[in-house]
Amino acid sequence: xxxxxxxxxxxxxxxxxxxxxxxxxxxxxxxxxxxxxxxxxxxxxxxxxxxxxxxxxxxxxxxxxxxxxxxxxxxxxxxxxxxxxxxxxxxxxxxxxxxxxxxxxxxxxxxxxxxxxxxxxxxxxxxxxxxxxxxxxxxxxxxxxxxxxxxxxxxxxxxxxxxxxxxxxxxxxxxxxxxxxxxxxxxxxxxxxxxxxxxxxxxxxxxxxxxxxxxxxxxxxxxxxxxxxxxxxx
Amino acid sequence: xxxxxxxxxxxxxxxxxxxxxxxxxxxxxxxxxxxxxxxxxxxxxxxxxxxxxxxxxxxxxxxxxxxxxxxxxxxxxxxxxxxxxxxxxxxxxxxxxxxxxxxxxxxxxxxxxxxxxxxxxxxxxxxxxxxxxxxxxxxxxxxxxxxxxxxxxxxxxxxxxxxxxxxxxxxxxxxxxxxxxxxxxxxxxxxxxxxxxxxxxxxxxxxxxxxxxxxxxxxxxxxxxxxxxxxxxxxxxxxxxxxxxxxxxxxxxxxxxxxxxxxxxxxxxxxxxxxxxxxxxxxxxxxxxxxxxxxxxxxxxxxxxxxxxxxxxxxxxxxxxxxxxxxxxxxxxxxxxxxxxxxxxxxxxxxxxxxxxxxxxxxxxxxxxxxxxxxxxxxxxxxxxxxxxxxxxxxxxxxxxxxxx
Numbered sequence: 001x002x003x004x005x006x007x008x009x010x011x012x013x014x015x016x017x018x019x020x021x022x023x024x025x026x027x028x029x030x031x032x033x034x035x036x037x038x039x040x041x042x043x044x045x046x047x048x049x050x051x052x053x054x055x056x057x058x059x060x061x062x063x064x065x066x067x068x069x070x071x072x073x074x075x076x077x078x079x080x081x082x083x084x085x086x087x088x089x090x091x092x093x094x095x096x097x098x099x100x101x102x103x104x105x106x107x108x109x110x111x112x113x114x115x116x117x118x119x120x121x122x123x124x125x126x127x128x129x130x131x132x133x134x135x136x137x138x139x140x141x142x143x144x145x146x147x148x149x150x151x152x153x154x155x156x157x158x159x160x161x162x163x164x165x166x167x168x169x170x171x172x173x174x175x176x177x178x179x180x181x182x183x184x185x186x187x188x189x190x191x192x193x194x195x196x197x198x199x200x201x202x203x204x205x206x207x208x209x210x211x212x213x214x215x216x217x218x219x220x221x222x223x224x225x226x227x228x229x230x231x232x233x234x
Numbered sequence: 235x236x237x238x239x240x241x242x243x244x245x246x247x248x249x250x251x252x253x254x255x256x257x258x259x260x261x262x263x264x265x266x267x268x269x270x271x272x273x274x275x276x277x278x279x280x281x282x283x284x285x286x287x288x289x290x291x292x293x294x295x296x297x298x299x300x301x302x303x304x305x306x307x308x309x310x311x312x313x314x315x316x317x318x319x320x321x322x323x324x325x326x327x328x329x330x331x332x333x334x335x336x337x338x339x340x341x342x343x344x345x346x347x348x349x350x351x352x353x354x355x356x357x358x359x360x361x362x363x364x365x366x367x368x369x370x371x372x373x374x375x376x377x378x379x380x381x382x383x384x385x386x387x388x389x390x391x392x393x394x395x396x397x398x399x400x401x402x403x404x405x406x407x408x409x410x411x412x413x414x415x416x417x418x419x420x421x422x423x424x425x426x427x428x429x430x431x432x433x434x435x436x437x438x439x440x441x442x443x444x445x446x447x448x449x450x451x452x453x454x455x456x457x458x459x460x461x462x463x464x465x466x467x468x469x470x471x472x473x474x475x476x477x478x479x480x481x482x483x484x485x486x487x488x489x490x491x492x493x494x495x496x497x498x499x500x501x502x503x504x505x506x507x508x509x510x511x512x513x514x515x516x517x518x519x520x521x522x523x524x525x526x527x528x529x530x531x532x533x534x535x536x537x538x539x540x541x542x543x544x545x546x547x548x549x550x551x552x553x554x555x556x557x558x559x560x561x562x563x564x565x566x567x568x569x570x571x572x573x574x575x576x577x578x579x580x581x582x583x584x585x586x587x588x589x590x591x592x593x594x595x596x597x598x599x600x601x602x603x604x605x606x607x608x609x610x611x612x613x614x615x616x617x618x619x620x621x622x623x624x625x626x627x628x629x630x631x632x633x634x635x636x637x638x639x
Contacts, residue, residue: 109346132349
């Protein structure tokens, strides 16, 4: 059923397309994150722009991807931008929503204490709010990366220079060659899962406090026991 | 009293007493009706208070009375609409806000500890902002954890989520003390912990303040806490008006208004008793004799005394018990077997409230006051306690009248 001969002959191609796939996805996510972060900070400072931003990026998100890629061709021709711009636009809704939610989740008392102790706005953002927003931000990046990696395959519709692993899917479809379709689709899925797992690992490294184990008798529900111990340490 | 030798703030790694005066000069904060409806904090109306250096000033009142607003105007988290706030004579509005805040300790009810930082890093926050060398930040954090009763070797590397409410509150206090600020602002710092822990934290706080002698503004809605902790207490009424600004004893003895009287409660007489210690009352004396002394002389002295009892002491002057005048033999020696009743032994630091409660429970309603070694110092009776409170209430009223008139 699977033509292993084809697979062995095309290992170099598979590797090259995997790299292209990853390149498109990473570029789109990086640019999308930068734009989303700026939009989020704007929303956080001026609350009234949040609803329009979410509305607009929400509409972008509903455009069928095939149509958007096709619509880019008259504007950007068959350049890399034709693939990247729609991929970027599709990340915005998820990323803005999660970045704003992340910053909103910073406890009010923590912000107040930071202000009261003399943090400047910039220092507070970098050293207090950003780390605390990180779990929700990373959650957004994970969803966006899985969807972006999926969407990269659609760019294969733009021609042979695009598509990453999607190239094999389109070519396999044209040639009615299931092996090629499978070897486009399965590596794309593996890529999505691998990137997701990598992001989980990165988040774990960046947010050690979320993994800190709560010791018996040290939970906030058990203040007296814990305090009984403390004076002896004095 | 603050140490007269000035301590440069930059060299404040040891806790040299260093405090500033805080003065509210006709401070008003108003909110437009829309903001007020949206839950703006309480307004403040023409507040003038002068808080001496090194004292605890408690701002107390019902919620929404402007006490927290007043506090937050000191470190400019809220800017006054009118008036000035002076720290050591300098208007806070003229100071760089970041630098001002780094020089004022700030403790809040929910602690505001940074969940993503270890306890040590939390405590070192202001030193880090001030750019102290890393080693000194760490050393200072460890020192302060010790000061608030948390063993650094156990706690330094933990995260706030791994601590109990009371422990977190201690860390909050340590963090506020880190750069040795001359002024501390504390907004209901013990409000979120259970009563047992709160009591312990209050006691430790008072013990700490004895050494540190900071100028502390302390906000609470709990009048008992205000009375216990305050050197002076400002009682706020709705609308940010201070009804009375006086030491706790004076507020209890001579409430300035109907509002203050209601706010301190119908049991303010008892509360006053909890402010006074046996030490502060002039003690009475009972006829005493040591076991083994001659009975005849003891009996004679007891007869001449209005108290129909003799207090028998041991060789170290420690009370053994009361001997009824009628049971005193005409001759021979006094011995333990004559003792017919005992009464509570009071330490000189016992509060009058506790003393009264013990007296009401005792066989003989005479409290025997002993010193640290347990030796007899004098006696205190229910009548003496009542007399003392009457006397001090009158004095306080005279002082209050003199202050307002």
